[in-house]
Amino acid sequence: MSFTITFFKIVTILLSIVGASFAIPLAVAFAYGESSVYLVFIIPMIVSFILGLAVNLPTRKMKFSMNTRQTYLIVALSWVVSSLMGTVPLYFSGCFNSFADALFESISGITTTGSTVLSEVESLPRSINMWRCLTHWIGGMGIVTLTVALMPLLGVGGFQLIKAETTGPEKGKVTARITTTAKILWGLYVGLTLVQTLALKIAGMDFVDALAHSFATLGTGGFSTRNASVGAYNSASIEIICTIFMFLSGVNFSLYFYVVSRKFRDISSNSELKAYIAIVVVFIAAVTISLKSYYGGIGKSLRYSSFQVVSLLTTTGFATADFIKWPAAAQFWLLLTYFIGGCSGSTAGGIKVIRWVIVGKQIKNETSLMIHPRGVFAIRLNGRTGRKDIVFSVVAFMSVYFVLLMITTFAGCVANLDLWTAFTGALTMVGNVGPAFGLLGPTSNFGFLPDLLKYWYCFAMLAGRLELYTIMIFFMPAFWKK
Template structure:
């Protein structure tokens, strides 16, 4: 295990985190909130100190860096970044319990949006900004950002693919261009441009600038931390519709946008995962709209709320315009299913991913065909290309790990005595990085009622879900740390 090179990279991650805290510090100073400003200064100082210590340890680091180091490095980076990133919440006294502060920032970085706060409007703008910005930073991934800005042959030289594969969501990570650093740069340029366009359209709806920035951060990262107690419900129908559109856009594989830039429109429309994604969205909106007949005053309002919540749940954003926990059971069942499915691979969304669902369905069909015709050779194809059997094996292993972790987490947090629906939806919500669940953790409630033990379980679930399970499992594996 190349500990020194890992230390160097983690130290750079923490340095990036300190830099990204500066706008929140500036906002606290602008608002003359010296308590919060001091909390950010202390948090930045502690983070910088750890970064300096790790950098000093990494001197004379050798360049050998392989898949195991990449997975472990990503997992440790996210954990350390969260342990230090929550300090402003805790030191300012706005979240006086450290585990609660950790839950909040992990929920932010993993773009989950599950909160322990009973209400948010009393909190300082600096804290709300850092809380929302954590979504934007975690959406594409801070390591991808670092790969985009790292000079060639520098700290990222030689192992960029291992890091990008470990942090990027989806069953497979490919290169948009031959050099991984250029791929990371293209991803972030598209991410920034879409965020800016989102802010522009929100401002056209007379949304205050601070609200527009924080809302766009949550939409872009598919996170869902609102700065209003009712999430997006109090904003105009226009703003709600803008959020609906951009949530869906950020749930699309970013390679599709790259293909559009390259004028390969036909390849985009032929993408099987993209077609499945929009078919699921359209079908869910239609079914929920029909199920909600008479629930709202007009057809327009019914369609708007149905479209918003379907977009919010399938992209794992978690914003809300209505208390869908009051909807009929059929509509809630659809939303619960969308929690599992999730958005496209290579997007900022969470969940199982439409790409994996597609591969699992094709694998199931092939297995049925093998039972009927044992001698027939059947190759699974995706977008007219043969799928490597290793990808299918990884997809099956991911599904097995997914089911086991959800089951054990559900059993573990059930010790707190909440209802089965509450506990199951809480685990699905956190593991799939969604935010709201049902009943006691519904869109008008929060996770504050859970015990410290349950919150720690849900924190692990959020990290495992965002990092696609395997980095966390490898980090916890005894064989990872054995010297050979």
């Protein structure tokens, strides 16, 4: 009984937070006189507040705790409920052809995937476009993390909630209190969003577009208010600003706290950050060289390659060019980014840089062991010797990741997609990237897919966003045994 109350307390608080966020697109609707969509925001907002008050006022003095099983259940269902809440204004606005389309768009937004079923986004009400981009921002830092930040009553079990939601093989607290940690991370998140919005406004975007693209950038989502994405502006300054903030969003947000607290040694010794920077530099150089003859010079090649490499590596998914028309060598390097992703603790998706760092260090150790059979070799992360069991954790995660990738590829093949489209479509769903290759390239959309495949893709996006285990654990019989 206590768990049931706990569950409804957390979920209704979460719904109230999502409902409160409707105020931003509603303000846009009022500003542009989009009266046809007023109620699709107002009604669910009011209902969510009523539910929140009805459940939480009578139980406000109750203390509660959660075990591990209940924590995973609450986190997974919180994301499902939030996705359904996000679907409401999309579906009832009449802008989508079916519930499956509206649900796909909502889950794609909240999981920061950025794949869309729409072929024409510029004809949407600006408030609906704002909501699409705002879902990235809410899901980027994590809707459960936001709940913990705003509701100190979740201090008991708060770390378990965030641990079940956040990304990467190692999870820890920036500060001693998890609610303080969540507030600091969200404060940094809001600050970066405001800075980018101002920069984009100065660079030529109107305020609404600047805010929407900042939401999509900091959440590493990739929804845009323009059909041609960021490329529609044909502005080098806008592209540079987005590239910088996409890169920053792909960094572990804990490192920004270290900047504020002047812990520069922790930043300079961070193994993942050094690998992340190296990957970005190498990949941009490789794609630039591959595009030199295509664009007729280094300058233009560097402009397009840097934007696209950072966009796909951080799983943002913005586009300034149709990269499936690029030379095969350039496409090869872009394809590799789908297998990497951003840093752990960032808003980016994918396997994460830290896991590849651990794999690389373990390969080095195994090679050294062959040369020195009696040697003792350990993985060093951030200048310290890491836990030995972390290698097994990484291998297990990557195994599950590639199994889900293969199953999702097969689902695409069953739905009559060609193998290349099905495979890259699976990559973009599980990795929360956005555009794929083939029929699902950056100038295409997912609207033509059958509804059953869209529903499976919804599952794959949620599983990828929650680092697989939070979703996959429900399919294990042991989870349901007492």
